Amino acid sequence: MQVEQIEQRLLEHFPSSEVAVNGDGSHFDVRVVSEAFAGLRAVKRQQLVYAAVNEWIRDGSLHAINIKALTPDEAQS
Template structure:
């Protein structure tokens, strides 16, 4: 599984979101930023992202996925915290 394949699937399922995928072929980390996540708890955000790749997970093509989902405002804050760390 390639990061580009996962990124395309998530972008198609969550249009308008900014998607970044990193990983080593079996374990991946996804960061998704979009207004779609406003007013949603983190579990619901993750469920929306998982829904875009669920068939890959059930088939075993995608083994492990860590999801970080933010609104644009949350991402701006999280990015600043990372830079200053």
């Protein structure tokens, strides 16, 4: 699994968002800043991000993911 693949997938699911991915092949840290998260609790935000990469989690390509999902206002704080 490549960082670029995850970034591309997240940008497809969260257009006009800021996406940053760091990782080593199977473990990744993901930061998504999107208006789509406005008004949502942290668990729902993570569920949305997981949904974008779920096929890779199921097939074992992506073993572990640490998610930080923020609104633009939260990212500036």
